[in-house]
Amino acid sequence: MATSNPRTPLPSRIVMAAIDMSVSGDLPLGIATSLGRVFAGFAFAAAIAVPLGLAMGAARAVERNVDPLIETFRPIAAIAILPLAILWLGTGTAAAVLIVAYAAFFPIVVNTLAGAKRIPPTLLRAAATMGLSRFTTIRTIIVPGALPAIGVGLRIGMGVAWTAIVAAELAVGAKAGGGGSGGIGQMMFIFYAYSIELNRIIVCMIAVGLVALLLDRGIRTGMRLLMPWGVA
């Protein structure tokens, strides 16, 4: 029978593996480690990308200068900067956070910019006829007007952050030879390269997916609370 090989993934084996990994604490620990890195990298990315995107949307000069830079770096996969990240920051959390931040930065900045530029010009004209200063216009018109697009950027950025963390931890795991810094991606590397447990890899995949789903719902709820006018 094809199922005689105990490594062949089966639903029942995946459930058993999931229970085993949860009870042992390995899975929660791995998720927690990765989650911390995702949060840190995502926070860095958002803290830079949202203000930058708004500034680009508010001032043509900023956009003209910064946009080519962003569009040059955007196609370069986050994983491609891994060698540099490891060289500079080692195989620990710092390198992983940098890669997550790099990956999440682009969707957030691009969407924020698009949102800031899509604000109906008549609203900006209305603000001008009321004598609003430049800064007040950004704060009271461009920020709330771009908020729906910022929300989309944050959601995409969060998804990208997860793909980046798994890739980064896999690669760091390979580099560190199975030791090193932990996290869900490194767990997957160990199951792949050392103990060869496909069922456990699938458990990790599902865990990442579920955590990312929860985070996405969290962002959506947060944006809804921020936008009680609810047109988006």
Added chain:
Amino acid sequence: MSAQASAVPDDIKLRLVNAGKRFGGSAGTQTIAVRDFTLDVRRGEFLVIVGPSGCGKTTVLNLLAGLERATEGSVTIDGRPIDAPGPDRGVMFQDYALFPWQTVWGNVGFGLAHGPAGAGLDAAARERRVRDCVELVGLAGAEAKYPHQLSGGMRQRVALARLMANEPDVLLMDEPLAALDAQTRMIMQDELLRIWGQDRPAAQRRTVVFITHAIDEAVFLADRVAVMTTHPGRLKAVVDIPLSRPRGDATRGHPQFQALSQHIWSLIRDEAQRAAVT
């Protein structure tokens, strides 16, 4: 209606002298929206600009608002050149330009909260002003609603209240009633005159420049009607409307009202017909 370039008489609020506006770059591709437009708007006057669509009415309004700059001639308020928007000239936009993320209350009080209109007013005074304006336009009870929860007529009232709350010297209104159904429109015409203060002495009224393509609306509202023609937009005639104020339903049925409407129609009929077939 002389248009000396020198000192502007005290009773003239807005003055356009040979004002023109071209769009586009090189000579061949330019569009002339407005040409050689000379008009004085008197202090406290309700002036309506009427004309077929595409005649440059909105461009004239934007020149007065400072949202666009004249490429020829001069545009002044109290003798000072207009080169930028300012809180002394409030604009009511055709699409109302309400902020979707602000409630009715937030929209009406927006200029007071974030612009120079609120300078020198404490929180209580601002709140009183917003409340007065909300009540003035009949929106009491809807303060917490967002624009997308309102009907077209109510949005238009919010825009009017927002304009009034800022207490600008000059009210510039770009077809504010165009999107309303016929009944709501007539009611809003009455309301507009009441809010403008048609039962007050002329010296206490604000200066209004109001754009419309509806001739009956122009005659009903205006002290004077400026008639524009197309391609390029020019001033064809200025018609005095000597109908007594306050005006109401009786005005609409008055023979003089009909005669004035007929007269203005005769001024733009050829233009309108040409516009309709091209």
